[in-house]
Amino acid sequence: MPLLAAVLLAQSPSSAALTHAGGHPVPTITAVRVEHPPTLDGRLDDPAWQLAHPARGFLETDPDEGKSPSESTTVMILYDDAAIYVGARLYDAEPSKISRRLGRRDDDTQSDVFYVDFDSYHDHRTAFEFAVNPAGVKLDDLCSNDFFIGDRSWDPVWDVATAIDSLGWVVEMRIPFSQLRFPQVRDQVWGVNFFRWVFRKNQFSQWAFKRKTETGYASRFGHLLGLHDIPAPRRLEVLPYTLGRGTYDNPGAGNPFDHGHSYFGGAGLDLKYGLTSNLTLDAAVNPDFGQVESDPAFVNLTTVEQFLQERRPFFVEGASIFTFGGTGPYIQFGNTPQYFYTRRVGRAPSLEPEAPTDGFMDLPTHTTILGAAKLTGKTPSGWSVGVLDAVTAREQASFAAGGSVWHEDVEPLTNYVVARVRREVGGHTGYGFLATAVDRRDNSTPLDSLRSGGYVGAADFYHRWANNEYAIYASVGATYVTGDTLALRLAQEQSTRYYQRPDAAYLRQRYDPRRTSLSGLGADLSVNKEGGNANWGFALSTTSPGFEVNDLGFQRRTDRAAGDLFVGYRWTKPGRMFRQASIGFDPLAFAWNYGGERIQLGRDVNVFGQLLNYWSGNFFVYQQQQGVDDRLTRGGPAALAPAQWSAGATITSDTRQPVNGTLNAQYFH
Structure with a gap:
């Protein structure tokens, strides 16, 4: 195998060939093979990491979209014949306040979290996500269809070590190639993105930046270059x-x-x-x-x-x-x-x-x-x-x-x-x-x-x-x-x-x-x-x-023909009172059976808002017109379904606080 080589980072914001559909530059990170992989101990003091060129340049999604986060992050990538290694230094000015709750695998533990997502197929649709909190609680997710919510029941075999020190906290991951899926070609190009969540500040940042109003997930990733001659995993x-x-x-x-x-x-x-592979x-x-x-x-x-x-x-x-x-x-x-x-x-x-x-x-x-x-x-x-x-x-x-x-x-x-x-x-x-x-x-x-x-x-x-x-x-x-x-x-x-x-x-x-x-x-x-x-x-x-x-x-x-119309608007930038807000309106939701009987005709309004202090509220109103219920009598004649309406409100306090809660009220008529 070749001698130990450093991870090289190249960013080309001016290259037209390396831009997303929305015009954002595509950040790239280039990794090379190492002869002696790092030991996972949460210290980042192995020779491989010392020679690496870290990736920086994270931008906030929350609370201030597009701004540089208050807590900076650097990420490094190495690989050998068997696995890919991810090292991250997550700086924090107040290490004693880093949230590190224990929990079960794949649980949302209300902690700080570091994520890495690989689109190893490079189909701009699929993402293999690996995440960990400072306590070492793993989260892994298989996302498909270019959507960020995936299948958490996917549990690959991988290793990770974390540690908190005077500078913040550290992550070292080893992800075997056998747990990923990629084409068997000499020169690999993968999609990749890194995310960080600082719990106490509600601060979410990402390396390959995507605005809240932009669609897609894996299609917005950066590029991982430099993967060459990866042998077919012995799976x-x-x-x-x-x-x-x-x-x-x-x-x-x-x-x-x-x-x-x-x-x-x-x-x-x-x-x-x-x-x-x-x-x-x-x-x-x-x-x-x-x-x-x-x-x-x-x-x-x-x-x-x-x-x-x-x-x-x-x-x-x-x-x-x-x-x-x-x-x-x-x-x-x-x-x-x-x-x-x-x-x-x-x-x-x-x-x-x-x-x-x-x-x-x-x-x-x-x-x-x-x-x-x-x-x-x-x-x-x-x-x-x-x-x-x-x-x-x-x-x-x-x-x-x-x-x-x-x-x-x-x-x-x-x-x-x-x-x-x-x-x-x-x-x-x-x-x-x-x-x-x-x-x-x-x-x-x-x-x-x-x-x-x-x-x-x-x-x-x-x-x-x-x-x-x-x-x-x-x-x-x-x-x-x-x-x-x-x-x-x-x-x-x-x-x-x-x-x-x-x-x-x-x-x-x-x-x-x-x-x-x-x-x-x-x-x-x-x-x-x-x-x-x-x-x-x-x-x-x-x-x-x-x-x-x-x-x-x-x-x-x-036995149904249905339709629905939705219109909505969302505010993603903080204002004088609200940090973010949205309103959605379904003016027409209908369904008929094949006999021409109306089994649904309704409309609803849903309003959400989050205040600058991170308290949030949600309010909805739903109205259903009179129709028929062709299932109520379980095979007997259809029954009249009277008109009805309902309303509800939910208030949630600042979830960053040790004690928080939710108040919910609903009315049906």
Whole structure:
């Protein structure tokens, strides 16, 4: 390997080739390989750091946008064959006041924080974020779609050391290349940005500066140059496991399935293999998710199932590639379907039989995942790819009554497949396709109530123009489900569509108890002005009555055509009283079902303001006109939904103070 070399920093504010769409110069930092990497001890006294040329020039986003922060920051980057190293000196005139609270990984600890974000794909859409507070609490985030809010359930393996001294505090990070995804080319160019949060001053600064009124995230990063001849990471991880589990409780009187104790043993294998530097294959055989945080307890009295967050590592990593559609930052329709919902795989059995009279039942809590494989990453031609295939086992419930014991199927052997491809062009345009398939092997009469197959095909598109100030988003999807007449009758009568409604002639014409298939269409379209102080957005969304994605997706209802108009204005520079403020107005939010019945027509106003002393307040008013509720009677005739309105206010004190609070009040009529 070459001798130790210094990190070189080159900034070209006058170069037209190195400017963002909005005209800002793109800062660049150049790193070279080191023979002897630094030791992570929070001291920055290794020879490598002493030779480095630090990057400076941070600018504030808050509280005074565009000004130099009161506390300066310098950052250095080194790398070797295995990892990239980030060192940061965060100066502070009052080190004793640095906030350094302990907390769990990925928690917002109300502390000072240093962030580094890498767009290693350099697609101007994706950011791998690594952050730490002075107490050493890690935060990592996988951001996609050029948006700053990402997936914190992504937990890569990396090391960090921090220390507070008389000058402020210090960060040293080691991030293995195996945890990042990048093209396999000799000369790498990555996007990069650094951020700093000084908690006690509410001071947020960044190296590659972006104004609050500008859109985008990764597309606004600076450039990291000088990465040459990075060998393909040896990303082979094999994790076999054996498991033993025992439970003990008081035995149920007369219950042959409850002896007061139960024992379980199992074995399995998790594998991760880097096919290339930016394509990863994950596989799991009989995976064990016993170490995953449990779902919160809830009582659901509605006809709509509870949406649950995914926490299983196999499904979390690389999940951003499977995201689909969207209508931009201002308008989100509550009933828009999610085409891929990973919690369908390994869910509780679909059938929930009743225990026999004067008898007992033993029902599995979940379906066993026999095996799963997932390919995620990016091809050299620029296509983002995600493919997942999983097989779950046949599950049976056991029954006992009158001295007899028998078993019934509650879930068939099932195969789940999802494939997603997406391509970005020029950083301003993207398009993609999604397909899902669910196939059930039904060999039991009780399982006739389950659909034998569910299939989805969809496409999405976005385009931004005028320095990313304006954007259009569009998506369209088609679904097809098939099965026994019993399964399709239940599908027609379930709460997402209620074909049996006696007062809905347009649905009764579709209702056919002899059906063996059902199909539908869905689409979304929105046009937004996202940049600048003045913003607006207009969106339309529709799903036909026969649309069905719940075999491998998530949807609450179909049979709706909706629209929304939003206009707003934001003040980002401090004035005589307010530090920042915004007002948003939805003058028209509407929805009709396919029978022409108005199920929503409302409007609302939302006002936010933050005072110079960091106290803030929010006020809203919402008004809904009279319409119909075609879900209230759960398959019966539509009910009248009277006009209503509500108002609310929230006041929040200065969150920098040791004691702070929020006061909230709402009124409904």
